[in-house]
Amino acid sequence: MxxxxxxxxxxxxxxxxxxxxxxxxxxxxxxxxxDVDYKDGxxxxxxIYDYHKRTKKIPxxxxxxxxxxxxxxxxxxxxxxxxxxxxxxxxxxxxxxxxxxxxxxxxxxxxxxxxxxxxxxxxxxxxxxxxxxxxxxxxxxxxxxxxxxxxxxxRARVSFIPGDLEYLKAGGRLSNASYLGATILQIKPVVEILDGKLVVTQKYRGSIKRVAEKYVNEYIDKWNMDREQIYFIYSLGLDEEIKKRVELIAKEKGFENINWIKTGCVISTHGGPGAIGVVGFLKV
CATH class of the missing domain: 3.40.50.10170 (Rossmann fold)
Known part of the structure; x- marks a missing residue:
């Protein structure tokens, strides 16, 4: 064995x-x-957040x-x-x-x-x-x-909404023009992981409190997910009320086990504070 x-x-x-x-x-x-190399964790x-606030850069x-x-x-x-x-x-x-x-x-x-x-x-x-x-x-x-x-x-289906587009702009993943437009219009992009790549597949408008419920409902409905388990990803700074509400949505949709995964330094560097994401598996 x-x-x-x-x-x-x-x-x-x-x-x-x-x-x-x-x-x-x-x-x-x-x-x-x-110029100091830290191990994640x-x-x-x-x-990370303090560094960005101080320098307007991301690590x-x-x-x-x-x-x-x-x-x-x-x-x-x-x-x-x-x-x-x-x-x-x-x-x-x-x-x-x-x-x-x-x-x-x-x-x-x-x-x-x-x-x-x-x-x-x-x-x-x-x-x-x-x-x-x-x-x-x-x-x-x-x-x-x-x-x-x-x-x-x-079978894995994963997506997330970045918490702060300022972090994507600072990392060179979003132009100044796109950042300004998205900020003014309160646009929240949904990033899906497709074939290993991060791809923006949808955009919502409004505050994250308003958007989160619609995003979670629509993303779960988009895929025929196995109801045994669902994971929510979040970064430090996500409102607790949002967490409670989306967890209730998952329960209402029949998920047996619901777990939260908090992002560490590497992922939080790119997603910023207050990000939220959904992880599930397609039903066989």
Whole structure:
């Protein structure tokens, strides 16, 4: 019987208690402010917000590097002889993290990789599905396990509304003209993760309090989602009343389990304060 061990990155925003519960290794990505390189999680998200307020810039974020992967893969292998490491990586379409993991595992036959084609809570949801598969089917063959995880990748449906467009503008992802227009008209873009890429698919007008309910209702109705589980992604600064209201919507629509995933430093750097997102899986 093989012992499976899961590895992912901090860009999953996987809650620490769930990582410990399922023995999942989480490698920190990097955040650079004032020429100082911080590991994601080593500083508070509020420091990201303070930095932007002070400089009108956002920090630079970077991937886990190949050496960091190699070191962890070797450590796990030495401590768990005969184990199979399943690395579920941050979308290869959004970062070089996944490619760095492949480089870091060169020559290691016990390391298998799955491209989540997702970020933040979308990736976390896939990692947790993998953990459940391992716990429920401990004798599953490695390639069968990878195939089942990849099926969840295909079924994942993820979107979010950035909390503050100022952060997208500061990061060069939004022009000044677009930013001014969106701000004046109170436009809230919906960003979906499609084939691993972040794509604006819809726009709402109004305050986030007004928009959030409509967004969640319409996004759930857009897809035939499995009602067993839904995740909401949020960044620090989202109004508690919004959280309560969208959770009630999910309950009314029949979701059995509802969990919230708070974004860490890497994701909050790009989404800004007060972002909200939805993660679910298509029904089989």
């Amino acid at each position: 093989e012992k499976y061990i899961l590895v992912t990155e901090s860009g999953t925003d996987l809650p620490e208690d769930l990582a410990k519960q399922h023995n999942i290794y989480v490698l920190p990505m990097h955040v650079v402010m004032d 080593a500083i508070q998200v509020t420091e 630079t974020t970077s991937a886990v590097n190949p050496n960091e992967y190699e070191e962890l893969f070797n450590k796990i292998t030495e401590e768990n002889p005969g184990c199979i490491i399943i690395h579920i990586g941050y979308s290869s379409k959004a970062s070089c993290t996944y490619q760095n993991a492949i480089i870091g595992s060169a020559g290691m036959k016990n390391v298998l990789h799955v491209d989540s084609l997702n970020v933040s809570g979308g990736e976390a949801a896939i990692v947790l599905k993998a953990a459940n598969l391992i716990e429920n089917f401990s004798d599953i063959e490695p390639m069968d396990l990878v195939e089942k995880i990849e099926q969840y990748v295909k």
